[in-house]
Amino acid sequence: MTEATVLVVDDEPQIVRALRINLSARGYRVVTAHDGTAALRAAAETKPDVVVLDLGLPDLDGNEVIAGLRGWSTVPIIVLSARSDSPDKVRALDAGADDYVTKPFGMDELLARLRAAVRRSSVSGSDGTDAVVETGDVSIDLVAKKVRRDGEEVHLTKTEWGVLELLVRNHGRLVSQKQLLREVWGPTYENESHYLRVYLAQLRRKLEREPSRPRHLITEPGMGYRFEL
Amino acid sequence: MTEATVLVVDDEPQIVRALRINLSARGYRVVTAHDGTAALRAAAETKPDVVVLDLGLPDLDGNEVIAGLRGWSTVPIIVLSARSDSPDKVRALDAGADDYVTKPFGMDELLARLRAAVRRSSVSGSDGTDAVVETGDVSIDLVAKKVRRDGEEVHLTKTEWGVLELLVRNHGRLVSQKQLLREVWGPTYENESHYLRVYLAQLRRKLEREPSRPRHLITEPGMGYRFEL
DNA sequence: ACTGCTCGTCAAGGAGTCGTTAAGGCTTTT
DNA sequence: AAAAGCCTTAACGACTCCTTGACGAGCAGT
Numbered sequence: 001m002t003e004a005t006v007l008v009v010d011d012e013p014q015i016v017r018a019l020r021i022n023l024s025a026r027g028y029r030v031v032t033a034h035d036g037t038a039a040l041r042a043a044a045e046t047k048p049d050v051v052v053l054d055l056g057l058p059d060l061d062g063n064e065v066i067a068g069l070r071g072w073s074t075v076p077i078i079v080l081s082a083r084s085d086s087p088d089k090v091r092a093l094d095a096g097a098d099d100y101v102t103k104p105f106g107m108d109e110l111l112a113r114l115r116a117a118v119r120r121s122s123v124s125g126s127d128g129t130d131a132v133v134e135t136g137d138v139s140i141d142l143v144a145k146k147v148r149r150d151g152e153e154v155h156l157t158k159t160e161w162g163v164l165e166l167l168v169r170n171h172g173r174l175v176s177q178k179q180l181l182r183e184v185w186g187p188t189y190e191n192e193s194h195y196l197r198v199y200l201a202q203l204r205r206k207l208e209r210e211p212s213r214p215r216h217l218i219t220e221p222g223m224g225y226r227f228e229l
Numbered sequence: 230m231t232e233a234t235v236l237v238v239d240d241e242p243q244i245v246r247a248l249r250i251n252l253s254a255r256g257y258r259v260v261t262a263h264d265g266t267a268a269l270r271a272a273a274e275t276k277p278d279v280v281v282l283d284l285g286l287p288d289l290d291g292n293e294v295i296a297g298l299r300g301w302s303t304v305p306i307i308v309l310s311a312r313s314d315s316p317d318k319v320r321a322l323d324a325g326a327d328d329y330v331t332k333p334f335g336m337d338e339l340l341a342r343l344r345a346a347v348r349r350s351s352v353s354g355s356d357g358t359d360a361v362v363e364t365g366d367v368s369i370d371l372v373a374k375k376v377r378r379d380g381e382e383v384h385l386t387k388t389e390w391g392v393l394e395l396l397v398r399n400h401g402r403l404v405s406q407k408q409l410l411r412e413v414w415g416p417t418y419e420n421e422s423h424y425l426r427v428y429l430a431q432l433r434r435k436l437e438r439e440p441s442r443p444r445h446l447i448t449e450p451g452m453g454y455r456f457e458l
Numbered sequence: 459a460c461t462g463c464t465c466g467t468c469a470a471g472g473a474g475t476c477g478t479t480a481a482g483g484c485t486t487t488t
Numbered sequence: 489a490a491a492a493g494c495c496t497t498a499a500c501g502a503c504t505c506c507t508t509g510a511c512g513a514g515c516a517g518t
Contacts, residue, residue, distance in 0.1 A: 076349075086335040093341035098349060099328060100342075106315040112322035113329075120305075120327060120349065157494060173359070174374035176274060195496080197476060204477090212477085221475065221504060222387035223374065386505060422464085424507080430466055441466085450464070450515090459518105466513080476503075487492070 004118050005029040007048035009039040009065070010080065011058055019052065022107050023114075036060030040068045048075060050117050052110075055081040055092065063095040070096035076117035080105070133168050135216055135229045138207050140168050147207070154206050159184065163199050164207075167217070167227035176224040200225060233347050234258040236277035238268040238294070239309065240287050248281065251336050252343075265289030266412065269297045269398060273371060277304060279346045281339075284310040284321065292324045297398055299325035301360040301371040305346035309334065362397050364445055364458045367436050369397050376436070383435050388413065392428050393436075396446070396456035405453040429454060 006028045008019045016032050023030045031046050033039040036057045043051065051069065055062030066077060076098045081088060084102040092100055098120075099113050132141040139148045145161060147154045156164065162184040167175055177196055181189045189195070200219070204211040218226050235257045237248045249259045260275045262268040265286045272280065280298065284291030295306060305327040310317060313331040321329055327349075328342050359372035368377045374390060376383045385393065391413040396404055406425055410418045418424070429448070433440040447455045 086338045089338050090341040093338075093345045096348075098345055109315045109318050109322075112319040116322045116327055119325075159495070172373055172375070179274070193475085194498095197478085198496085201477060201479090219476070220374070220387075222506095223390070226373075388506070423509095426465060426467085427507085430468090433466095448465075461516100461518080463515085463517105464513105465515100467511085469508105469510095471506105471508085473506080474503105475505090476501105478501090479499090480497105482495105482497080484495080485493085488490085 003027060003029055004049040005031060005046060006114070007031045007033065007039065007043055007046065007051045009033045009036070009051065009057070010054035011035060011056070012054070015054070015080075018107070019110075022111070026111065028114075034058075036062075036065045036068075039065055043069055043073065043075070049121065050114060051075055051077045052114070053077055053079050053097075055079055055083070055088070063091055066092065066095040066097055074121070076121050078110070078113055078117060133171060133229070137209065138216065140164065142168065149207055156203075156206070160199060160203055160206075163196070164203055164227075167225060171227040171229060174220055174224050174226045178224075180224065196225070232256060232258055233278040234260060234275055235343070236268065236271055236275065236280045237261045238263075238265070238280065238286070239283035240264060240285070241283070244283070244309075247336070248339075251340065255340065257343075263287075265291075265294040265297070268294055270412075272298055272302065272304070273394070276372065278350060279343060280304055280306045281343070282306055282308050282326075284308055284312070284317070292320060295321065295324040295326055300398060300400075301362065303350075303360070305350050307339075307342055307346060362400065362458075366438065367445060369393070371397065378436055385432075385435070389428060389432055389435075392425070393432055393456075396454060400456045400458055403449055403453050403455050407453075409453065425454070 006023055008016055008023070008030060009032070010016050010019075011034050020030050020032065031042055031048060033042045036059050039053070053062060053065060057065065062079065062081070069075065069077065077096065078099045078101060079092045079097045080101055080103055081092070082103045089100045098117055101110055101113060131143045132139060137150055141147075142165065147156055147164070163180060166180060166183055177193050178190050180196060181192060185192065185195060200217055201211070204214050204217050208214045208216065216228050218228055220226060235252050237245055237252070237259060238261070239245050239248075240263045245261050245263070249261065252259045260271055260277060262271045265288050268282070282291060282294060286294065291308065291310070298304065298306065306325065307328045307330060308321045308326045309330055309332055310321070311332045318329045327346055330339055330342060359370050362369045362371065366379055370376070371394065376385055376393070392409060395409060395412055406422050407419050409425060410421060414421065414424060429446055430440070433443050433446050437443045437445065445457050447457055449455055
């Protein structure tokens with residue numbers, strides 16, 4: 001991240017001025033707007049990395065501005081407000097705001113929250129979970145809940161599928177016995193590790209070429225199991 | 230997102246209880262920890278979607294817990310604290326926290342901030358690859374529980390992994406023998422320092438280029454061990 | 459140089475965990 | 489009502505890994 005752009009939306013000039021000074025001193029590029037419509041326009045034009053938004057705007061309600069932004073952008077929004085009421089905070093946060101700071105605020109705190117917001121959004125991520133997982137000889141469709149081995153469809157029972165699904169959704173990762181038992185059988189079965197042995201054996205018999213020397217459904221003794229592609 | 234998991238870290242039972250009740254009533258899965266070390270372990274095991282963390286913990290400073298989590302995870306962290314000082318907030322947020330709520334807090338507000346945090350992370354969230362600790366020749370994936378040396382996967386046993394994990398989570402810092410024994414083997418093994426010699430030797434044989442002249446798994450005579458990057 | 463301590467290394471035994479199979483009994487389907 | 493399918497449970501052999509003891513090296517103090 002080179003230089004983050006902050007869009008400041010407030011109708012009180014002295015607040016805008018204070019923020020502009022402090023933010024540019026910290027190396028942020030600062031864009032300002034005095035009302036809601038101008039804010040939405042400015043956001044579309046400048047694509048800010050974070051928005052600081054006062055709720056008390058002359059033309060639009062603050063939550064409308066949030067909704068207007070959220071319609072097309074996931075930019076972090078930090079709400080400023082004179083009102084510290086809980087209902088107000090809840091509404092703003094549920095409308096899509098990321099943080100809520102009550103006026104009067106400490107500049108240090110606002111800057112820290114700003115840093116936190118920018119840091120978060122700069123961690124980009126693509127969706128890692130694919131609908132269908134392939135391993136060369138086995139294919140698992142997580143949505144249709146169908147499993148094929150060498151092209152032929154394999155029938156799995158509910159429990160078998162529960163185990164396999166959890167392992168495949170975490171393929172490559174180790175899944176602890178406790179987690180498997182908790183998620184598939186329920187919290188009261190956390191110690192019934194015997195079930196896992198039975199069901200892993202069944203899954204291996206159905207999916208592995210050599211069930212006695214599994215390539216996908218791997219046991220990590222004492223810890224859990226993992227699905228390898 | 231089907232059912233979000235929340236890790237609640239607080240040493241005050243009534244707060245943990247209140248949160249557990251309110252959160253599970255809203256359909257969250259709730260996992261709790263009453264101190265920092267338990268929190269770090271629980272986070273590794275259950276991979277929560279969001280962490281609610283009290284700063285006043287008995288064993289570790291809250292910011293250390295944040296740092297310990299941020300070493301390998303990008304899970305949203307909401308900090309709870311009795312102190313409303315600005316410096317405290319700034320420190321926590323800069324350490325990697327995502328939000329800061331002052332006690333006493335309104336449950337509505339906390340829930341709203343929680344929703345905001347989960348919403349955010351489910352958008353930018355899991356990119357499939359985990360945070361990995363790298364040293365040039367060794368790479369350690371703390372989530373998948375996988376270790377590679379020069380690209381080749383190395384198999385570790387449960388106990389070997391327990392020792393390595395604790396050292397890597399505190400990389401750069403000295404970990405005392407007692408702490409290692411307590412966390413990996415249990416409180417009654419605090420004086421069985423022999424185990425450490427055996428297991429450190431095994432780990433070095435598996436991970437170090439020259440096991441007799443280790444570069445990562447360093448012995449601090451009379452005190453403990455340290456993992457150097 | 460000798461003694462006492464801590465650390466590193468190796469190997470063997472034994473405890474605990476895992477894989478496998480099959481049968482009983484419950485639920486659901488036909 | 490019968491049949492099929494599935495979960496649970498038990499038993500046993502096989503295997504992995506934890507534990508344990510013995511021995512040598514390095515180091516500090518006497």
